[in-house]
Amino acid sequence: MQEIEKTLADFINICAASLGIAEEMLAEPTVEGVAAVESTAAMESGAVLPLAYLIAEDAEVYADTAHSAISAISACTACRLCETRTLVVPGEGVENPLVMIIGEGPGADEDRTGRPFVGRAGQLLDKMIASIGLSREKNCFIANVVKCRPPGNRNPSQDEIDACFPYLQKQIVMLQPKIILCAGKISAQRLFDSSLGINAIRGSFSEYDTGIDGSAAIPLLATYHPSAVLRDESLKRPAWEDLKLLRSKLEEMGLDIGLL
Numbered sequence: 001m002q003e004i005e006k007t008l009a010d011f012i013n014i015c016a017a018s019l020g021i022a023e024e025m026l027a028e029p030t031v032e033g034v035a036a037v038e039s040t041a042a043m044e045s046g047a048v049l050p051l052a053y054l055i056a057e058d059a060e061v062y063a064d065t066a067h068s069a070i071s072a073i074s075a076c077t078a079c080r081l082c083e084t085r086t087l088v089v090p091g092e093g094v095e096n097p098l099v100m101i102i103g104e105g106p107g108a109d110e111d112r113t114g115r116p117f118v119g120r121a122g123q124l125l126d127k128m129i130a131s132i133g134l135s136r137e138k139n140c141f142i143a144n145v146v147k148c149r150p151p152g153n154r155n156p157s158q159d160e161i162d163a164c165f166p167y168l169q170k171q172i173v174m175l176q177p178k179i180i181l182c183a184g185k186i187s188a189q190r191l192f193d194s195s196l197g198i199n200a201i202r203g204s205f206s207e208y209d210t211g212i213d214g215s216a217a218i219p220l221l222a223t224y225h226p227s228a229v230l231r232d233e234s235l236k237r238p239a240w241e242d243l244k245l246l247r248s249k250l251e252e253m254g255l256d257i258g259l260l
């Protein structure tokens, strides 16, 4: 319990620091807050941005909402996926990422650990992005269109995607990624606002409009889901083409990706 309390305290201090809020303004960890952190295992990695930070509208409301927001996402019942999930999977990575990668929804491994893309597909995703100098530890943030596992790995339904989408919209606004990369059809259709298949959507950039006045549109690209690449070797080459396109765009934008 002591260990969990320390984690929560550290976590709240990180939130405070990110938003310039004095530590004293934040309440002591509550039992509910501890339980929420306990159930959001991903936060313990330190690489994960707390969802409270992503949900709060601004720094002023943040102090009030920190605990309730953490509890809210862990206790989210906006759709039926809450009935069968083990852990909510908010996402993980760095703040102001070069690339925000958006997948479909948690699978069994993610549901168990509370972390996105940690199963076989996730391992491939890590390798794919590493090939162009990207990683969730250094310069990416990885999330999903739905934060809870669809049972039996079925696709999330439209109403589940709609119920969860406000969380993703807030994440995008708060994280301010330089580029968004959709992994797979479900994510691509939602972010591109398209009913086309992944073959038609991938391969060229579009733009994601955050809907916030004065905020620039974010370059948007889609590629195959790593699970599809695992199933079908012939997708490796076009997926690689997409990654090269992504890397060229980062370079064109003058962003420092570091050495390969």
Ligand code: URA
Binding pocket: 103, 104, 105, 106, 107, 110, 115, 116, 117, 118, 119, 121, 122, 144
């Ligand atoms: N597939 C996804 O789309 N997301 C995950 O987090 C894991 C597998």
